[in-house]
Amino acid sequence: xxxxxxxxxxxxxxxxxxxxxxxxxxxxxxxxxxxxxxxxxxxxxxxxxxxxxxxxxxxxxxxxxxxxxxxxxxxxxxxxxxxxxxxxxxxxxxxxxxxxxxxxxxxxxxxxxxxxxxxxxxxxxxxxxxxxxxxxxxxxxxxxxxxxxxxxxxxxxxxxxxxxxxxxxxxxxxxxxxxxxxxxxxxxxxxxxxxxxxxxxxxxxxxxxxxxxxxxxxxxxxxxxxxxxxxxxxxxxxxxxxxxxxxxxxxxxxxxxxxxxxxxxxxxxxxxxxxxxxxxxxxxxxxxxxxxxxxxxxxxxxxxxxxxxxxxxxxxxxxxxxxxxxxxxxxxxxxxxxxxxxxxxxxxxxxxxxxxxxxxxxxxxxxxxxxxxxxxxxxxxxxxxxxxxxxxxxxxxxxxxxxxxxxxxxxxxxxxxxxxx
Numbered sequence: 001x002x003x004x005x006x007x008x009x010x011x012x013x014x015x016x017x018x019x020x021x022x023x024x025x026x027x028x029x030x031x032x033x034x035x036x037x038x039x040x041x042x043x044x045x046x047x048x049x050x051x052x053x054x055x056x057x058x059x060x061x062x063x064x065x066x067x068x069x070x071x072x073x074x075x076x077x078x079x080x081x082x083x084x085x086x087x088x089x090x091x092x093x094x095x096x097x098x099x100x101x102x103x104x105x106x107x108x109x110x111x112x113x114x115x116x117x118x119x120x121x122x123x124x125x126x127x128x129x130x131x132x133x134x135x136x137x138x139x140x141x142x143x144x145x146x147x148x149x150x151x152x153x154x155x156x157x158x159x160x161x162x163x164x165x166x167x168x169x170x171x172x173x174x175x176x177x178x179x180x181x182x183x184x185x186x187x188x189x190x191x192x193x194x195x196x197x198x199x200x201x202x203x204x205x206x207x208x209x210x211x212x213x214x215x216x217x218x219x220x221x222x223x224x225x226x227x228x229x230x231x232x233x234x235x236x237x238x239x240x241x242x243x244x245x246x247x248x249x250x251x252x253x254x255x256x257x258x259x260x261x262x263x264x265x266x267x268x269x270x271x272x273x274x275x276x277x278x279x280x281x282x283x284x285x286x287x288x289x290x291x292x293x294x295x296x297x298x299x300x301x302x303x304x305x306x307x308x309x310x311x312x313x314x315x316x317x318x319x320x321x322x323x324x325x326x327x328x329x330x331x332x333x334x335x336x337x338x339x340x341x342x343x344x345x346x347x348x349x350x351x352x353x354x355x356x357x358x359x360x361x362x363x364x365x366x367x368x369x370x371x372x373x374x375x376x377x378x379x380x381x382x383x384x385x386x387x388x389x390x391x392x393x394x395x396x397x398x399x400x401x402x403x404x405x406x407x408x409x410x411x412x413x414x415x416x417x418x419x420x421x
Contacts, residue, residue, distance in 0.1 A: 005185065009183075012181055014200055018178065019177070019178040022176040023141065023145065023146055023179050024117065024144045028097075030173060030174050030175065031095065032091040034141070035087045035090055035091035035142065036087070037169045038170075041168070042083055042084045042087070043084045049161045050080070051161075053158040055157040056128075060154065068318055071256075086135055086379065086385040089384040089385065090384035093401075101114040101116055109414075109415065110412060110413070112410060112411075114411075116406045116407075116408050117144070118144030118145045118405070119145055119202050119405055119406060121146045124140070124147055124148065124150065124205050125150045125191060125205070126150075126151055126152065127209060130155045130159050133149060133159045133166075135387065139385055140180075140405060141170075141180065142402055143402045143405040144406070145405055146179045147181075148182075148194065150190065150194070191215075195219045197221075203223050204220050204225075205388050225400065226388075226390065226392060227260065227341070228391065230315050231314065231340055232263050232376075233263065233266070233340055233346070235332040235348070236269060237329060240348035240350060242279070246279060248370070250280075252374055253266075253287075253321055254284070255372070259317075261344050261373050261375075261389070262373065264315055264321065264322065266324075267323075267326050267332045268323065269325075270326065270328075277325075281304075290304075291304040291323055292322045293305075293307055294324045297324065301323075329354050330357075333358060333362055340363075342363060343389065343391050344366045346372070346373050347369055355370075365390065365397045365398040376389060377399060378399040381398075381401075384401060386399040386400055
């Protein structure tokens with residue numbers, strides 16, 4: 001164990017804690033000024049970010065990245081514009097800090113207020129998606145939190161280039177200098193050291209593969225906001241508009257395969273399976289999707305692979321879809337609750353009662369009705385951006401934006417009140 005690294009991590013966390021105390025009282029105007037200036041700088045300095053990204057892409061094969069992982073890593077002018085737009089979107093959102101969540105005046109005249117406040121210092125550990133660097137910084141600081149960024153080696157050069165621009169903008173905008181810090185080493189020991197610092201760090205958010213999330217969950221001494229995987233389902237009910245269902249299933253699976261809100265499993269009501277599945281299989285041919293099915297699905301689609309027990313719980317993040325024919329919505333619900341990851345699950349139906357049964361009984365962070373699973377996204381939900389999608393139940397669930405990076409305190413106002421009983 002390197003004592004110098006231990007000390008370096010402690011000093012970094014102490015600086016973040018000091019910055020967080022200043023941030024929690026910073027005005028919305030200052031935070032928004034930083035966001036807008038940072039967006040402009042990212043577009044103006046795009047060439048330097050793309051040069052850094054090219055270094056990461058060059059190293060990607062040596063890290064064994066899949067094609068979908070390389071796609072998440074890759075930046076281009078259009079994606080840089082999307083990063084800048086996300087910063088501007090966050091600037092346009094209401095600042096949650098200071099919002100009164102409720103209150104009352106007690107019979108003795110004591111005033112009770114429940115007020116939204118920042119969490120404090122957030123440690124964000126993430127893998128090969130450099131755009132997430134800007135999103136996380138924007139959401140954390142707009143909600144009054146200091147953030148420590150620890151990106152993966154896959155996107156190290158890209159993330160560092162983005163952070164340097166964000167930090168330069170923060171200094172000119174009046175944001176405390178240590179509000180946004182990036183861990184400078186790729187040594188895995190640094191993560192372990194930071195996870196010990198519960199006095200300085202209030203929350204850790206791991207965003208990446210299952211092994212990363214499990215390590216953080218096992219070692220963290222502070223609360224963890226997480227999701228392990230995204231085994232998302234689409235159930236096509238007997239009353240569904242089949243043309244609409246085909247479009248939604250294809251979009252859920254193929255619009256972008258290497259992401260956590262892509263569909264991995266399809267459930268089809270037995271009453272429409274003979275009609276629906278051959279049409280869908282034809283639709284998916286163009287995307288070279290490998291289908292794996294149960295016995296009934298294999299009868300309808302001869303030649304496809306048999307799904308194993310393991311397939312029902314898999315997050316493929318690629319061109320594979322498992323398919324099961326179910327008797328009704330209740331069997332679909334039971335299957336999802338047994339094998340799903342509590343991330344995103346969708347139903348295609350024209351029956352309101354069936355839709356209500358599905359949404360009330362499926363235990364997932366986000367449940368869709370007649371819409372693609374790909375809509376589970378902070379930007380699509382109007383959050384501006386997100387720092388992750390939580391499948392936990394406490395303290396936040398689903399896409400995590402500004403409000404999810406706050407907690408609350410009670411402010412009690414009296415006039416010399418003393419308790420007598």
